[in-house]
Amino acid sequence: MNFVEVMIAKKYALAVMAVFYDSLSLPIVERGASLALYIRTHPDILSFLQVSAINDDEKRAGLMSLIERYELPNCMQQLVDLLLVDKRTFLFAGILQAIYTLYLERQHIMSFTITSSHLLSESAVYSIQKFLARNTGNTIIYMCIVDPTLIAGVRLANTTLFWEHSVARQLRDAQNILV
Amino acid sequence: MEMKSTDLVALFEQSLRGIPQDKLEAIGIVIQVGDAMCRVHGLDQAVFGEFVEFEGGNKGIIFQLDEGVVSIFLLYNSISVAELEVVKRTGSVFKTPVGAQLIGRVIDVVGHPLDGLGALSIEGYMPIEAPIAGIIERSPVNESLETGILAIDALVPIGKGQRELIIGNRGTGKTAIALDTILHQVGKNVFCIYVSIGQRQATLARTVQRLELNGALEYTAVVSAQPSQTVLNQYLAPYVGSTMAEYLRSKGKDVLIVYDDMNNHAIAFREMSLLLRRAPGREAYPGDVFYLHSRLLERAGKLAAGGSITALPIVQVQSDDITAYIPTNLISITDGQIFLDTQLFNQGVRPAVSAELSVSRVAGAAQTRAIKQVTRALRLELAQYQELLDFAQFGTELDEISMQRLARGERVMELLKQPQYVTYNFVDQTLMLFLLRESFLDAIQVKQVNAFATQFVSYVKSVYQAVYDTIYTTQTLSDEVRNQLAEMAREFSKLFVPPSV
Numbered sequence: 179m180n181f182v183e184v185m186i187a188k189k190y191a192l193a194v195m196a197v198f199y200d201s202l203s204l205p206i207v208e209r210g211a212s213l214a215l216y217i218r219t220h221p222d223i224l225s226f227l228q229v230s231a232i233n234d235d236e237k238r239a240g241l242m243s244l245i246e247r248y249e250l251p252n253c254m255q256q257l258v259d260l261l262l263v264d265k266r267t268f269l270f271a272g273i274l275q276a277i278y279t280l281y282l283e284r285q286h287i288m289s290f291t292i293t294s295s296h297l298l299s300e301s302a303v304y305s306i307q308k309f310l311a312r313n314t315g316n317t318i319i320y321m322c323i324v325d326p327t328l329i330a331g332v333r334l335a336n337t338t339l340f341w342e343h344s345v346a347r348q349l350r351d352a353q354n355i356l357v
Numbered sequence: 358m359e360m361k362s363t364d365l366v367a368l369f370e371q372s373l374r375g376i377p378q379d380k381l382e383a384i385g386i387v388i389q390v391g392d393a394m395c396r397v398h399g400l401d402q403a404v405f406g407e408f409v410e411f412e413g414g415n416k417g418i419i420f421q422l423d424e425g426v427v428s429i430f431l432l433y434n435s436i437s438v439a440e441l442e443v444v445k446r447t448g449s450v451f452k453t454p455v456g457a458q459l460i461g462r463v464i465d466v467v468g469h470p471l472d473g474l475g476a477l478s479i480e481g482y483m484p485i486e487a488p489i490a491g492i493i494e495r496s497p498v499n500e501s502l503e504t505g506i507l508a509i510d511a512l513v514p515i516g517k518g519q520r521e522l523i524i525g526n527r528g529t530g531k532t533a534i535a536l537d538t539i540l541h542q543v544g545k546n547v548f549c550i551y552v553s554i555g556q557r558q559a560t561l562a563r564t565v566q567r568l569e570l571n572g573a574l575e576y577t578a579v580v581s582a583q584p585s586q587t588v589l590n591q592y593l594a595p596y597v598g599s600t601m602a603e604y605l606r607s608k609g610k611d612v613l614i615v616y617d618d619m620n621n622h623a624i625a626f627r628e629m630s631l632l633l634r635r636a637p638g639r640e641a642y643p644g645d646v647f648y649l650h651s652r653l654l655e656r657a658g659k660l661a662a663g664g665s666i667t668a669l670p671i672v673q674v675q676s677d678d679i680t681a682y683i684p685t686n687l688i689s690i691t692d693g694q695i696f697l698d699t700q701l702f703n704q705g706v707r708p709a710v711s712a713e714l715s716v717s718r719v720a721g722a723a724q725t726r727a728i729k730q731v732t733r734a735l736r737l738e739l740a741q742y743q744e745l746l747d748f749a750q751f752g753t754e755l756d757e758i759s760m761q762r763l764a765r766g767e768r769v770m771e772l773l774k775q776p777q778y779v780t781y782n783f784v785d786q787t788l789m790l791f792l793l794r795e796s797f798l799d800a801i802q803v804k805q806v807n808a809f810a811t812q813f814v815s816y817v818k819s820v821y822q823a824v825y826d827t828i829y830t831t832q833t834l835s836d837e838v839r840n841q842l843a844e845m846a847r848e849f850s851k852l853f854v855p856p857s858v
Contacts, residue, residue, distance in 0.1 A: 181396070188425075270584060313381045338399040340384040340443055354414040 179272050187272030188280075190257070194273070196282050202281055204319075206251060211278040213248045217271035222262035227267040234262045241270060272316050288316040295328040295344065310334060310341075364617055368817065385427065385444040387411075391588040394420075394430045394632050397444050403427055404487065408451045411436075412443040418451055418589060421633050428633055430589040432467060449484075453597045455604035456480030461546055462789050463565055463579040466590045470684055471581060472565075482657025485596040489656050496661040498719045499691070502613065505541030506534060508710040511732045511790060512739075513695055516723025516787035517611055518659025520668040522678060522687050525697030531671045533777050534695065535615040536564065540571045541780040542613060548605050549577040550614045552598035555584045555591045555621030568686040571778065591625035599656045599666075606664035614657070618671040619650060623683045640682045650683075651690050679714070693717035706774060712739040725783045726833045735769065742766020768798045771806040784828045785814045788842070791834070797846045805855045816849050817842070 179187065195202075217223045227237060241258045261267045282289060292298070292306055303322065310318045325333075331344025400409070400419070407419045409429060415436040421428035431438060456466040458478040463471045470477055498516035523531045539549045551568070553561045561581055568574045576702040578601060582594035595616045616622070623646055630643035638644050650670075655666035670691065674684050677699055686692055693716045702709035708807030721729055741762050749755060749763060772793055773806045775781075781789070789810040792798050801809045818825050824841050828834065834842075 181423070185424065236556065310381075334381075335384070335443065337386050338384060338401055340382045340445065341380065350414075 179269075183269060184272060184276075186266070187269045188276045190261075190266075190269065190273045191276030191280055194253065194257055194277055195284070198251070199284075201209050201251050201253055202277070202283070204281070206249075206289070207278045207281040209248045210250060210254075210274040213244060213250070214271040214274040214278070217244075222234075223270060224271070227270065230265070237267050238262055241267065282319075286316045288314050288318055288336060290318055290320045290339075291323060292320050293323045293325045293328065293333040293335070295324070295326055295330050295332075297324055298322065298332070304336060306332070314339065358639060383446045385409075387438060387440055387442045387444060388426070389614065390438050390440060391632065392757055393434060393589065394428060394629075394824070395438055397427050397429055398425060400427050400444065400446060401735075403446055406450050408447045408449055410445050410447060411438055413438060413447070417444075418593075418822045420629065421490075430592075430629060431587055432589055434585075434587045450486065452482035452484050453591065453600050454479040454481075455483045455601050457605065457608070459578045460576060461574050461578065463581060466580065466593045480604075483600050485593065485600045487600070487603070488651075488656060489652075490660055495661055496659045497722070497746045498659055499722050500659070500665075501723050501725050501783070502547070502611075502667050503541060503545070503725075503783055504534070504538040505782065506708055506710075507707055507775055507781055507786050507789060508712075509534070509695060510724075510728060510781075510783065510785050510786055511735055511773070512710065512712055513668065513693060513715045513717040514720060514724040514728070515669075515693075515717065516659075516719045517667050518657065518665040519547060519693070519717070519719050519723060520654050520691040521717060522691040522694040523669055523671045523697070524674060524675065524684055524688070524694050525709070526675070526677055526699045526702075527673055529697040529699055529702045530777075531618055531673070531697060532564070534673060534708055535669050536567060536618060537777065537780055538614065539568065539577055539615065540573050540778060542576060543572060547576070547611045547613050547670070548602075549573070550602050550612060550673050552577045552595050552614065552616045553579065553581045554581075554616065554618060555582060555625065556617060558585075567778075574770045588628050591621060592629060595619075595622055595653050602666045603656060606660060609663040611665045611667070613667045613669065616653075616668065616670040618673055619687060620673045620683055623649070642682060644786055646683070647690075648758055650686060654687075654690050662785050692719055706770060707777070708775060710773070712736060713743060725787075727787040727828055727831075728783055728790065731787055731794045731836045733794075735790070735793075736824045738762070738765060739769055742769065759840065765799065767803050768801070768806050769793060771803050772810055774807060774817060781814075783832070784825060787828060787834065788814045791839075791842055792846060795843060795846065797850065800850070801853075802855070808856050809853055812853065813846065813849050816852075817845055821845055 225233060226240060238258060242255060245254045245258070257273065258267070258270065261270060288310070290310055292303065307318045307320060327346060329345035331342070331346070333342040333344055334340070377854065385397035385400055387395050388398045389396040403409070403419055403422065405419060405422060409417050409419060413436060415438050416432045417429040419427050419429050429444070454477060456479040458480070462474065462477060464477065465471055468477060469791065498518045500517045502515050502517045504510055509515065514522070522773060523534055525531050535746045539551065542549055550562065553564070565579055568577055580594055580598040580601070582590040598614055598616070602614045605612045623642060626646060626649050627642050631637060631641065635643045654668055654670065657666040659665035670687060672684050672687050674681055679685070679688065679696065696714035698711040698712045701711060742765070745755070745759055745763050746766065755763070772789060792810055792813060798806050798809065824838060827838060
């Protein structure tokens with residue numbers, strides 16, 4: 179999606195949030211984000227939505243089956259109908275992603291990716307979660323990833339905040355200074 | 358392995374307690390990378406013009422803030438930027454190294470030495486965009502900055518703190534005038550900064566070599582933005598040079614800064630604006646290209662507290678058309694222009710300064726009194742000569758007065774010819790112009806005018822040193838000195854032996 183499409187998708191998402199906010203919940207928007215990821219990683223679905231020669235009814239049926247499979251609420255069906263009228267079904271994934279982001283924002287929830295060189299213990303993850311909650315003032319949801327390229331240490335990141343204490347960073351900083 | 362993993366976690370936890378934990382950095386994620394620029398999602402609190410650092414080592418400046426996305430221009434093209442790379446705020450704008458020790462060095466925009474003379478010794482860093490001196494802090498331009506070029510010092514004098522545009526076609530000697538002016542500042546306590554914007558490396562190497570050969574690097578710094586570097590470097594170069602000049606001025610020094618050339622700067626800005634998808638205007642330049650140059654050149658000026666920045670921006674025109682967009686902008690911003698005429702250049706008049714189109718808005722206020730006394734009618738004489746010359750080309754028979762004016766005009770043109778890298782101080786210029794004003798050149802053959810004038814200067818300097826020194830110290834021509842000079846000129850006319858051709 180280009181920037182213009184991202185902006186339009188965000189506007190649709192804001193409209194959905196304004197009208198159906200009460201019928202949304204964290205598990206629902208998370209499932210929506212998963213569906214968005216699924217559509218994005220399957221270019222054939224995007225093509226299916228973008229090709230104007232394909233009948234709107236077929237597009238609707240396809241999207242409805244996805245909505246059903248991901249157990250999304252009825253408001254999403256209304257969104258699909260609106261997108262069909264506007265000939266913008268290809269924005270569906272972007273809108274779901276934007277709804278997820280906006281919902282988290284409104285609920286003061288922040289999603290972080292915790293990357294560590296080795297698998298972290300539950301207590302370590304809990305300390306990290308507490309640390310992030312204290313620093314951001316938000317509820318933290320997270321995803322843990324093990325990345326050996328960090329060598330040792332941990333890296334906490336979302337799209338706007340970042341914290342890293344790792345050997346990889348120290349080496350990177352040293353390289354930036356020396357080279 | 359499990360044991361090792363546990364140990365590392367313990368080690369990390371231990372380390373975590375030891376470092377400040379209130380430092381969540383504001384970041385963005387690169388979502389699109391283009392030609393020397395990228396778009397970044399995040400950086401919500403970032404401000405326009407903020408300096409940012411990429412995780413991979415590159416650096417950049419924020420040039421556009423959109424909803425959820427910022428556009429950043431990159432400083433290095435040798436360090437790649439990848440999609441999803443983390444970008445961090447620095448909370449600061451771009452700063453450049455400053456200090457008197459930068460004089461004599463050749464540096465790039467970032468402050469890396471290009472001359473192989475080792476690390477720079479600096480006195481600090483200053484932001485490249487800062488509030489300019491207000492009218493209360495400024496002083497009128499009333500002190501001459503000699504260029505050493507007779508045609509300029511006589512016709513379009515430049516004062517300390519003035520902004521004088523050098524404008525002309527390609528290859529008409531624009532850089533030569535700027536270089537001669539720099540070379541002439543030796544021993545005059547004026548620091549010079551030469552900003553090369555998008556010039557070829559070979560050209561810059563030649564310029565630096567020339568400065569070095571003439572001992573001008575001792576009081577000159579060179580800032581270079583090469584065409585092989587990213588467009589941001591060319592955009593920043595004049596601001597970096599100007600910041601260095603401002604630092605020296607704040608220490609009470611007089612600084613001469615040359616921007617070579619502003620066309621390349623405007624083209625760099627146009628490229629950036631088009632990449633940012635800003636609406637193109639005339640000649641595809643963005644609407645704020647005037648502000649780009651006005652805010653740069655407004656930084657020049659003379660301060661009441663002492664210190665001045667004299668700016669010599671250079672701009673190239675096509676087919677002598679000074680009505681193009683960037684030249685007209687610069688003409689309106691600066692305090693005058695030195696127009697180099699291609700026709701004159703091709704006729705062998707060097708420097709090819711056009712007396713008709715060149716102007717200095719400061720004019721007499723910045724002229725040494727002695728020169729002012731002997732140049733009063735010079736412009737008029739040249740104008741009459743040009744007019745008559747056009748008329749004479751039709752083969753019209755002219756009256757005697759017109760013929761005299763033509764003959765005199767020819768001598769004026771000849772006298773104003775000057776070889777490159779040869780400069781005259783104001784006393785030399787006064788003596789030469791005295792000969793012209795008092796009609797001592799009228800009896801000399803046109804081709805011998807220059808030889809006569811330069812030999813007369815040497816004659817006065819060697820035989821009548823006291824008179825020469827009097828003019829130098831008083832900076833004026835008293836009636837007594839005038840009479841003495843007239844006597845000397847008559848004496849020299851008898852001694853003058855024309856050089857064999």
